[in-house]
Amino acid sequence: MTTVSLTVNGQSVTADVDPRTLLVQFLRDNLRLTGTHVGCDTSQCGACVVHLNGQAVKSCTVLAVQANANIVTTIEGISQGGELHPMQAAFREHHGLQCGYCTPGMIMAAIDIVNRKGNALDEQTIRTELEGNLCRCTGYHNIVKAVAAGAQAMAQTPLRQAAE
Amino acid sequence: MYAFEYHRPTSVSEAAKLAGQADDMKFIAGGHTLLPTMKMRLAGPANLIDLGQIAELRGITRSGDTLTIGAMTRYVEVLNSAEVRDAIPALVEMTELVGDPHVRHRGTIGGSIANNDPSADYPAACLALNATIVTDRRKIAADDFFQGIFTTALDEGEIITQVSFPIPSQAAYAKFRHPASRYALVGVFVAKHTDGVRVAVTGAGSNGVFRVAEMEDALSRNFAADALNGISVAEDEMNGDIHADAAYRAHLVGVMARRAVQAATLG
Ligand SMILES: Cc1cc2nc3c(=O)[nH]c(=O)nc-3n(C[C@H](O)[C@H](O)[C@H](O)COP(=O)(O)OP(=O)(O)OC[C@H]3O[C@@H](n4cnc5c(N)ncnc54)[C@H](O)[C@@H]3O)c2cc1C
Ligand code: FES
Numbered sequence: 001m002t003t004v005s006l007t008v009n010g011q012s013v014t015a016d017v018d019p020r021t022l023l024v025q026f027l028r029d030n031l032r033l034t035g036t037h038v039g040c041d042t043s044q045c046g047a048c049v050v051h052l053n054g055q056a057v058k059s060c061t062v063l064a065v066q067a068n069a070n071i072v073t074t075i076e077g078i079s080q081g082g083e084l085h086p087m088q089a090a091f092r093e094h095h096g097l098q099c100g101y102c103t104p105g106m107i108m109a110a111i112d113i114v115n116r117k118g119n120a121l122d123e124q125t126i127r128t129e130l131e132g133n134l135c136r137c138t139g140y141h142n143i144v145k146a147v148a149a150g151a152q153a154m155a156q157t158p159l160r161q162a163a164e
Numbered sequence: 165m166y167a168f169e170y171h172r173p174t175s176v177s178e179a180a181k182l183a184g185q186a187d188d189m190k191f192i193a194g195g196h197t198l199l200p201t202m203k204m205r206l207a208g209p210a211n212l213i214d215l216g217q218i219a220e221l222r223g224i225t226r227s228g229d230t231l232t233i234g235a236m237t238r239y240v241e242v243l244n245s246a247e248v249r250d251a252i253p254a255l256v257e258m259t260e261l262v263g264d265p266h267v268r269h270r271g272t273i274g275g276s277i278a279n280n281d282p283s284a285d286y287p288a289a290c291l292a293l294n295a296t297i298v299t300d301r302r303k304i305a306a307d308d309f310f311q312g313i314f315t316t317a318l319d320e321g322e323i324i325t326q327v328s329f330p331i332p333s334q335a336a337y338a339k340f341r342h343p344a345s346r347y348a349l350v351g352v353f354v355a356k357h358t359d360g361v362r363v364a365v366t367g368a369g370s371n372g373v374f375r376v377a378e379m380e381d382a383l384s385r386n387f388a389a390d391a392l393n394g395i396s397v398a399e400d401e402m403n404g405d406i407h408a409d410a411a412y413r414a415h416l417v418g419v420m421a422r423r424a425v426q427a428a429t430l431g
């Protein structure tokens with residue numbers, strides 16, 4: 001067993017884990033934060049994307065022990081006071097999901113795109129930047145629309161972006 | 165994944181010492197090759213030594229005509245580096261094509277080079293740029309470092325600390341991406357140095373990354389895409405699989421080389 005201490009959605013967490021525990025397992029099984037999904041477990045699909053020190057990563061391809069002393073934000077950590085994050089609201093508004101399996105990873109990836117590329121995103125940029133996220137339902141069209149709208153909405157709420 | 169013991173050294177010397185003491189060990193950098201391999205039980209080291217907390221393995225510096233990148237430097241740090249963009253913009257453009265944003269947030273330059281995947285991008289850059297791979301024991305020229313698919317000059321427990329790239333006058337990388345994996349189906353890195361042109365090909369060769377002497381000679385005489393007319397690579401030395409047969413890969417080497425030269429001469 002190895003001890004890990006990290007900050008998850010603003011709260012400090014310390015636990016003894018088997019070193020082979022993946023970050024996604026730690027989040028889902030130890031912390032019961034089951035919003036982060038496992039789609040492929042082979043680093044392809046992006047359903048498991050969370051933010052590690054503010055950057056989108058595939059949490060199925062990070063060991064929990066590698067995240068020691070780091071800051072993790074999951075899909076559960078982005079809404080505030082019971083109100084959806086603007087990117088979540090945009091996915092709902094624009095029908096950016098069907099079964100919802102890919103959605104937590106899509107939204108965490110989308111917020112990361114905005115953090116890197118700004119609030120005015122054209123379609124090509126969004127499609128290129130979403131290369132690491134697979135959706136088997138929507139055909140992406142509405143996801144792209146949702147990300148563009150969510151990105152603009154995030155400009156209206158700068159506090160949220162800063163809190164990332 | 166098989167169980168292992170986890171070690172988190174904070175200096176290269178500590179990591180080297182741990183590696184010397186532990187039999188059956190592997191270093192982990194970004195883990196974006198190693199962890200998938202361990203999940204499939206194709207690797208099962210008893211000891212995993214994490215290079216992630218070693219500050220001296222990170223960072224990008226330029227001194228004169230040489231750009232040096234620390235082994236634990238992640239792709240995203242190359243993308244964000246004004247120094248790299250200024251010295252070797254082709255390296256930034258190539259890095260933008262590695263995997264996807266999430267992979268680029270974790271994967272490291274040292275990990276890519278140590279792994280020497282036959283479809284990886286950085287081995288081609290190292291070979292074309294005539295890089296020197298620096299380890300905790302010695303300096304190795306890229307020409308001697310890459311020794312076939314997943315094979316390098318590294319000895320057991322040897323740690324890559326940094327990679328030094330001589331800054332070329334012109335360079336570019338052209339990549340035909342596999343649409344699903346985003347690895348190179350064929351990638352060609354072309355670099356013009358004061359003493360001649362170097363051309364390195366990844367994704368195509370049945371023995372991993374390689375240089376094309378005939379293209380280098382032609383381009384050293386005349387650095388223009390037309391200089392490549394009539395030059396081809398031997399089909400029986402190419403890799404063939406369900407994604408692309410050897411003949412197609414051989415053809416793509418010519419196309420990508422041409423595109424790389426065009427991009428280098430435009431930029
Ligand atoms: C979905 C996906 C897409 C990808 N697409 C591409 C692509 O398009 N192009 C591309 O080039 N790559 C691609 N990769 C691979 C990615 O770039 C890897 O991260 C990289 O090849 C390995 O780097 P790492 O830091 O993750 O190394 P790790 O996985 O941690 O290590 C890889 C190997 O190198 C050894 N090692 C690592 N660092 C050192 C060191 N400093 N000294 C000695 N040995 C060391 C380890 O022991 C291990 O054997 C992709 C990966 C994924 C998951
Ligand atoms: S579950 Fe992590 S990438 Fe698919």
Ligand code: FES
Pocket residue numbers: 096097098099100101102103134135136137138
């Ligand atoms: S909504 Fe079903 S996988 Fe994307």
